[in-house]
Amino acid sequence: MSYTSNIKRISRGVLFVIEGIDGSGKTTQAKRLAASLASDGYDVLSLREPTDGKWGKEIRDAAHANKSRRDPEQEYRLFLMDRRQNVEENIAPGLSAGRIVILDRYYFSTMAYQGARGIDPKRIRIENEAFAPVPDRVFYISITVAEGLQRISRGRGGFTSFEQEEYLNRVREIFDEHLTCLPFVVSVDGMCRPDEIFDEIKRTAAEFLDTLAS
Ligand code: TYD
Numbered sequence: 001m002s003y004t005s006n007i008k009r010i011s012r013g014v015l016f017v018i019e020g021i022d023g024s025g026k027t028t029q030a031k032r033l034a035a036s037l038a039s040d041g042y043d044v045l046s047l048r049e050p051t052d053g054k055w056g057k058e059i060r061d062a063a064h065a066n067k068s069r070r071d072p073e074q075e076y077r078l079f080l081m082d083r084r085q086n087v088e089e090n091i092a093p094g095l096s097a098g099r100i101v102i103l104d105r106y107y108f109s110t111m112a113y114q115g116a117r118g119i120d121p122k123r124i125r126i127e128n129e130a131f132a133p134v135p136d137r138v139f140y141i142s143i144t145v146a147e148g149l150q151r152i153s154r155g156r157g158g159f160t161s162f163e164q165e166e167y168l169n170r171v172r173e174i175f176d177e178h179l180t181c182l183p184f185v186v187s188v189d190g191m192c193r194p195d196e197i198f199d200e201i202k203r204t205a206a207e208f209l210d211t212l213a214s
Contacts, residue, residue, distance in 0.1 A: 008041040010212040013095030015133055016205060017106045019179070020141035021172050023148030023155075024190045025197065029141060030104040032198050033205060037100055042209070045094040047086065048104035055082035072117035079110050080127070087132050095133060100209075107132055108140075108179055116170035121178050137208055139201050140179050143190035145169050 016033065020026040027048075034046040050056035059078055062070070069075060083106075094101040107128035115121035145168045179185050186204050188197055 006041040007043070008209075009214050010042070010098065010100070010209060011214040012212065013098050014100045014209065014212065015091070015095060015103065015135040016100065017103045017108070017135045017138045018141065018201075019105060019108045019112075019138055019175065020190060021112075021143065021145065021148050021168050021175065023151040024141040024143045025151075025194060026139075026141050027104055028194065029139070029198060029201055030102055033201055034102045036198075036202055037102075037205065037209075043097075043099045045090070045099045045101045046104075047090055047094075047101060049086060049106060049109070050079070050082055051086050051090075053082065053085050053089070055085060072114060072119055075117065076110065076114045076119055076124070079114065083107065083110075083128065083132055091133060103135070106135065106138075108138060108175070111178055112171045112174040115174045115178075116167055121174050125178070135184060137204065138179065138182070138185045139204070140175060140185055140187050141190040141197065142175070142187055145172055147191065 018026040018030040018033070030046065030048075034044050038044045050059040055078055059082060070078070091101055091103070107124065110128065111121040111124045114124060145165055148168065149165060180187055186201075188200050190197060
């Protein structure tokens with residue numbers, strides 16, 4: 001059997017995004033979705049934000065250095081620069097080439113996380129959609145903050161603080177208020193077993209891709 005016969009074609013590029021608070025399991029699900037669609041024969045490009053590019057590295061280094069945080073506007077600008085670069089160099093070319101781009105976090109994280117630091121989430125959405133393609137589906141993995149923090153402290157051996165809990169509560173509130181009403185957002189119950197979560201994401205993704213089969 002020739003491999004080329006397995007390649008699945010779609011009529012245009014597709015953008016899938018996975019979102020959720022820290023500890024929601026989104027990275028695991030993003031990787032599983034990418035692997036599963038690739039083994040189905042689709043041409044998949046996996047990306048994450050913050051990226052591994054210049055600005056993304058600066059964001060991650062600052063987060064790990066335990067320094068006091070930048071002011072919210074400065075921090076927001078850094079995420080915007082990282083995203084602009086990601087759109088120009090990776091997302092837009094991937095979509096133009098007809099690939100399935102799977103993105104672990106996108107501008108909905110900016111709405112929620114920088115929104116939780118006082119920047120208007122609506123403004124963030126408008127400023128991002130001025131240059132960043134609107135996704136075809138966003139899978140929002142919803143878990144409680146208590147569960148997310150427990151998983152982080154179990155898995156990564158770090159400690160969690162009251163401050164962090166308060167912050168994530170605000171992040172989650174914004175996700176719930178600003179995301180769940182959007183027509184392309186699919187809410188997935190992150191308290192279910194990982195296999196069940198994956199089945200739901202895969203089923204929804206496959207249904208969408210069937211509409212673009214060519
Ligand atoms: P995360 O995906 O959790 O990275 P890792 O798997 O390496 O821990 O993202 C790192 C942090 O960046 C996370 O706490 C959320 C935050 N973040 C923002 O504050 N704004 C954004 O726009 C994005 C994309 C992420």
